[in-house]
Amino acid sequence: MVQYTTTRLDASFAALSDATRRGVLEQLGRSDASITDLADKFHMTLTGMKKHIGVLEQAGLVTTKKLGRVRTCKLGPRQLAEETAWIEAYRQLWASRFDKLDEVVEELKQKKMADGPKNRK
Template sequence: MVQYSPARLDASFAALSDATRRGVLEQLGRADASITDLAQKFHMTLTGMKKHVGVLEQAGLVTTRKVGRVRTCKLGLRRLEEETGWIERYRQLWAARFDELDKVVEEMKRKEEADGRNKSE
């Protein structure tokens, strides 16, 4: 069984739980950007964007570099493999459960059809 780091998963999912932060990641997936550019794109204050970037940075999803007065953001080195593995484990579990449910429903339908044919005969 794969061991997951609860602190790492918590940080990642907390960072990804916010629509603005997910948008920032999408934007940085296209091109690096300054905090000022991100703040303008998301119609928020510099302080607000700095907080969002800080959460993403703590989770390792974004890195920043300051040159002069400009802080540039880019995607971090983490590729979310641990998070993807955790999600996949539960996706497989739910898929198996739904497959079993489908079998039960199909069996119930067959019994209903058989009962209906027997009553009409």
């Protein structure tokens, strides 16, 4: 199995665990936005949004740039390749297990059909 940087995965999944932060990433995927605009869009205080942006920034998912009094956010350089690989490894593991379960169920069905109806008293 591929070796992963635990700290990086923890930071990414922690950042992605919050619906607001996922929404911010979705919004920034459309266009850059100021923290004020994001706070308004998500009906939050400026302080609350700054905290969310800080978590995303620490995970490398968002970068900010301050021009004057406006701090603009945009998607960071990370493309979540490591996180995708981690998820894919577990997806394949579970797919394999479900395939084996399907085989067992099919074998049981075939056996039941071969045995035919049994008389019950």
